[in-house]
Amino acid sequence: MKIIMLGAPGAGKGTQAKKIAEKYQIPHVSTGDIFRSNIKEGTQLGRKAKEYMDQGALVPDELTIGMLMDRIQQEDCKNGYVLDGFPRTIPQAESLQKAITEMGQKIDFAINVDVPDENIISRMSGRRACISCGATYHIVYNPSKVAGICDVCGSELVLRDDDKPETVKKRLAVYHDQTRPLIDYYKEAGVLVNVDGTQELNKVFSDITDILGA
Ligand SMILES: [Zn+2]
Numbered sequence: 108m109k110i111i112m113l114g115a116p117g118a119g120k121g122t123q124a125k126k127i128a129e130k131y132q133i134p135h136v137s138t139g140d141i142f143r144s145n146i147k148e149g150t151q152l153g154r155k156a157k158e159y160m161d162q163g164a165l166v167p168d169e170l171t172i173g174m175l176m177d178r179i180q181q182e183d184c185k186n187g188y189v190l191d192g193f194p195r196t197i198p199q200a201e202s203l204q205k206a207i208t209e210m211g212q213k214i215d216f217a218i219n220v221d222v223p224d225e226n227i228i229s230r231m232s233g234r235r236a237c238i239s240c241g242a243t244y245h246i247v248y249n250p251s252k253v254a255g256i257c258d259v260c261g262s263e264l265v266l267r268d269d270d271k272p273e274t275v276k277k278r279l280a281v282y283h284d285q286t287r288p289l290i291d292y293y294k295e296a297g298v299l300v301n302v303d304g305t306q307e308l309n310k311v312f313s314d315i316t317d318i319l320g321a
Pocket of ligand 1: 237238239240241242257259260262
């Protein structure tokens with residue numbers, strides 16, 4: 108079972124990807140983890156990627172695809188994998204398609220966790236983080252015992268810059284411009300599945316397992 112997760116930043120696709128990986132016993136493959144492990148192990152691709160990252164530049168797609176192909180050819184990926192965080196653009200999707208076709212593989216499902224922008228903005232604006240210990244809360248879904256105070260250490264809770272509506276809106280604009288076109292790309296490929304990501308997360312997951320099968 109080879110799966111790609113799609114969805115806006117903040118839609119909860121990472122959480123669903125982890126749950127899928129756990130239930131179906133397949134690796135959760137995220138580009139962040141792949142970068143970290145290649146850099147840590149000092150692979151040739153990892154060293155090249157680090158040069159770009161040290162300069163604050165984007166890692167070129169060929170390098171990312173190279174590391175991704177190495178990862179999905181490992182033994183633990185033989186029954187499938189869940190890709191999270193890649194592809195993010197049409198050219199990346201095309202390169203990925205080419206590379207996995209050469210490996211004799213195909214993507215079985217592209218799962219789009221669909222959440223409207225307004226919903227994401229309001230969810231993110233409810234997040235709170237402790238200024239001292241980094242513990243995170245949500246004013247609706249995971250509140251601290253005393254509003255504005257960390258349960259763990261008693262310090263003040265704040266809305267991080269990353270979670271502020273203006274920052275979230277900027278990320279969503281990039282998503283709509285570059286990543287959302289992937290929905291049509293995978294629809295045309297006949298592998299797109301839409302799930303309503305506004306539901307409670309266990310309901311989102313049961314909708315996904317209904318599609319993937321027990
Ligand atoms: Zn704290």
